[in-house]
Amino acid sequence: MGLEPAGPQRSYFQLVPMLSIKTDPETKLVVKAGDDKKEEFKFAEEFVASTDLEQPEISVNNDIVFVGYGINAPELNWNDYAGLDVKGKIVMMMVNDPPATEAEPNLFGGKALTYYGRWTYKFEEAARQGAAGVLLIHTNESAAYGWQVVRTGWDGEKFSLLPDDKTPTLKFKGWVTEDAARKIAQLGGQNLDTLRDAAKVRGFKAVALTAKVETTLKTKSQRVTAPNVVAIFRGEDQTLKDEYVIYSGHWDHLGIRPEQAGDNIYNGAVDNATGIAGMLAIARAYANLEVKPKRSVLFIATTAEEQGLLGAEFYARNPLVPLAKSVANINLDSMNVLGMTTDITPLGADRSTLGKFIEEVCKENQVTIAPDARPEQGSFYRSDHFPFAKAGVPAVSFNPGTKFVGHPDDWGQEQFADYNKNRYHQPTDEYSANWDFSGMVQQVRLAFWIGLRVCDTDTIPEWNAGDEFERARLKSLGKL
Numbered sequence: 385m386g387l388e389p390a391g392p393q394r395s396y397f398q399l400v401p402m403l404s405i406k407t408d409p410e411t412k413l414v415v416k417a418g419d420d421k422k423e424e425f426k427f428a429e430e431f432v433a434s435t436d437l438e439q440p441e442i443s444v445n446n447d448i449v450f451v452g453y454g455i456n457a458p459e460l461n462w463n464d465y466a467g468l469d470v471k472g473k474i475v476m477m478m479v480n481d482p483p484a485t486e487a488e489p490n491l492f493g494g495k496a497l498t499y500y501g502r503w504t505y506k507f508e509e510a511a512r513q514g515a516a517g518v519l520l521i522h523t524n525e526s527a528a529y530g531w532q533v534v535r536t537g538w539d540g541e542k543f544s545l546l547p548d549d550k551t552p553t554l555k556f557k558g559w560v561t562e563d564a565a566r567k568i569a570q571l572g573g574q575n576l577d578t579l580r581d582a583a584k585v586r587g588f589k590a591v592a593l594t595a596k597v598e599t600t601l602k603t604k605s606q607r608v609t610a611p612n613v614v615a616i617f618r619g620e621d622q623t624l625k626d627e628y629v630i631y632s633g634h635w636d637h638l639g640i641r642p643e644q645a646g647d648n649i650y651n652g653a654v655d656n657a658t659g660i661a662g663m664l665a666i667a668r669a670y671a672n673l674e675v676k677p678k679r680s681v682l683f684i685a686t687t688a689e690e691q692g693l694l695g696a697e698f699y700a701r702n703p704l705v706p707l708a709k710s711v712a713n714i715n716l717d718s719m720n721v722l723g724m725t726t727d728i729t730p731l732g733a734d735r736s737t738l739g740k741f742i743e744e745v746c747k748e749n750q751v752t753i754a755p756d757a758r759p760e761q762g763s764f765y766r767s768d769h770f771p772f773a774k775a776g777v778p779a780v781s782f783n784p785g786t787k788f789v790g791h792p793d794d795w796g797q798e799q800f801a802d803y804n805k806n807r808y809h810q811p812t813d814e815y816s817a818n819w820d821f822s823g824m825v826q827q828v829r830l831a832f833w834i835g836l837r838v839c840d841t842d843t844i845p846e847w848n849a850g851d852e853f854e855r856a857r858l859k860s861l862g863k864l
Contacts, residue, residue: 385664386671387615390682390704397611400687400698405434406541408602413560415448417571417595425564431519432538433558435601436511436547442601444474444556446516448572448593451475452583453482454506456513460492461586468590471514474556474597476568479503480526482584497762499852503527504692504765507557517556517597521565521576528761533809534559536638536650543691545698546607556601571595610636612695613685614704617670619839621678627709627844629835630682630777631666632696632768633659633716634689641811651814654803659716660685662828669832677839679711686768689717690809696768700775707860711844712738713779714831715769720784720823721816722799727754727785728830731764735853736778738838738845745833751826757786757797776857778845782831784823 389396413425413433425431435442452464454477462482481492481501492498499505503520510518524530538559547553560568562576569576572593582588613635619625637652651657667683682705686695703710728751733739739753746753756763764770769779786796807813838845847854858864 385667387617387667387683390614390616390684396613396615398614398699398702398704399609399611400695401546401607401609402543402688402694403438403546403605404541404543404608405603405605407432407434408604409539411602412599413558413564413597414599415568415571415595416598417573421571423567423571425560428535428539430564431558431560432534433556433601434538434542435555435557435603436544436553437555438605440603440605442555442603444517444597444599444601446472446474446556447596448474448476448519448568449590450569450574450579450583450593451477451590452588453478453480453500454509454518455482455500456509457500464583464588464590465513466589469514470510472516474517474519475510475513475515476519476521476565476593477506477510478521478526478580478583479506493759496756496759497528497765499762499765502762502765507554511552511554514552515554517554518558519565519568520559521562522559523562528758529804529808531561536641536809537690540639540641543608543688543694545694556597568595569593610687610695612687612699615667615683617667617681617683618676619678619680620676624678625680627679627711628682628705629679629838630684630710630713630772631663631716631831631835632684632686632713632772633663634687634695634768635660635685636687636690636695638690638809644811647811650809650811653814654721655718655808655813656689656716658719658721658824662716662719662824662831665828666832666835670836677836679839681835681839682710689768693768693771696771700771703775707775707777708862710772710777712835712838713769713772713777714835715767715779715781716827716831717767717781719782719827721819721821722784722788722796723791723820723823724789724826725751725785725796725823726787726789727752728827729754729756729783729785730780731756731783732769732773732780735851736845736847737843738778738780741834741837741841741845742780745830745837749830749833751785751830754785754787756783773853774856776847776853776860778847778857782827784827788823
C-alpha cells in the first residue's frame with residue numbers, strides 16, 4: 385500500500401513489553417471479623433483479583449476501609465481520602481462518579497461518566513494513596529456492563545505494562561459482586577446501602593470496617609511482548625510532512641475461554657476486526673490519492689486495548705513521532721455493521737476544534753452529528769484515543785450514530801442493547817452473514833475525509849480553552 389515502516393530499525397512493529405499474570409482459579413477471597421466470623425468467596429463467581437507484583441504467592445492480611453467513590457478531585461473540592469491514611473489497607477469503593485445534585489447539576493459531568501468514575505482511575509488513585517489493595521464493587525448500572533464482562537476480562541491472564549520506579553503499585557486489585565460486597569460490609573459491622581448513600585455527599589468520611597482480608601493470592605507471572613503495528617504514509621509538503629494525523633484501532637481481543645465447551649474463541653469480530661478493516665481501507669485510500677496530502681499519516685494498530693488500553697498507553701509514553709507534531713488522532717473501534725445512518729457520534733468532537741473539521745465533512749455528506757447516546761458509560765475514556773488525549777493530542781473516536789435508515793428511531797438502541805448483552809466480550813462476537821457493511825463504509829469514508837482535511841489545513845486542531853487535556857497539549861508544545 386505504499387506505507388513506510390514506522391517502528392524502530394525500519395520495522396512495522398513497536399514491541400510493547402508487558403507483565404502477564406494469571407491468578408490461580410482455586411484462590412478464595414477470605415474476609416474475617418474477629419476470631420469466629422468469616423466469609424469465603426469463590427473466584428470468578430463472586431470476585432476476581434490480580435496484582436501488580438511479580439510474585440508467585442502474595443500474602444494479604446489487611447484491614448478494609450470503605451472509601452466511597454475513591455476519588456480525589458481538588459478542582460471539584462472532592463476528596464474521599466481526606467484525613468485518611470490508607471497505607472497497608474484494602475480500600476473498598478464504588479465504580480462510577482458521585483451523582484449530580486439539584487444544586488450542582490453538572491457535578492462530575494452530570495449524567496456523563498468522567499475519568500474519575502472509571503475503574504482504571506480507582507486503581508491508580510488508590511496506589512497513589514499508598515493502599516495495599518482495592519476491592520471494586522460491581523453493579524450493572526454503575527459499571528455499565530454485567531458481571532460476565534468483568535469475569536471474562538479477569539479470570540484468565542491479566543496484562544499490564546511493566547512496572548517502573550515512578551509508578552506506585554498494588555499488591556491486590558480486584559472486583560466483587562454486589563452480593564459479596566453486602567456480605568463484606570455486614571461482616572464489618574456496616575450496611576452497604578447506608579455506606580453508599582453517605583458517600584454521595586461531598587465531605588463524606590471514609591469508614592473503617594471491623595473486618596480484614598486474609599488470603600493468599602497465588603499467581604503465575606511472565607514477561608511478554610506484543611506489537612503495536614505501525615506505518616506511515618508520507619506527506620508531500622517539505623515542512624508539514626513532519627507533522628502527523630494519526631489513525632488508531634486495536635487488533636487484540638481476549639483469546640480463548642478454556643472452561644467453555646464448543647466454540648470458545650473470542651473472535652472480536654465487531655470489537656475490533658471492523659476497526660482494523662476500516663483502518664486498512666483508509667490506508668489504501670491514502671495510497672491511491674493522485675495528490676498526496678501536505679501532512680503525513682501515521683497508522684497504528686494497537687495491542688492489549690482490552691487489557692486497559694496498554695498498547696496506546698505505551699505508545700503515548702514512547703511516541704514514534706513527536707507528540708508536539710501529532711496534530712490529531714482518529715480512533716476506529718467497533719464499527720457499524722447494521723447499515724446506513726443519518727447521524728454519526730464522534731466521541732470527543734465537542735472538546736476541541738477538531739470538531740469543526742468533523743462538522744464540515746458531515747455537512748457535506750448530509751450526515752448530522754449526534755451526542756453520545758450513552759454518556760453514563762464513559763465511552764470517551766474506554767478506547768485507544770484516550771491515551772492520546774491524555775498526552776495532549778486532540779482526539780476523537782468514531783462511534784456509529786443511532787438513526788438507522790429504514791428503521792424506527794429506537795431500533796439502533798435496541799440493537800446496541802442486544803449486542804451488549806449477547807455478544808460484547810463473548811465468543812459470540814463473530815462475523816454474521818446478516819451484517820450490512822454500508823454503515824461501516826459510511827464511517828470509513830467520513831474518517832478518511834476528516835483526516836485528509838486536517839492533513840491539508842493551515843490551522844491545526846486545538847483543545848477548547850479549559851478542557852481537561854488542554855494543559856497536556858500546551859506542555860507538549862513547550863508553552864507551559
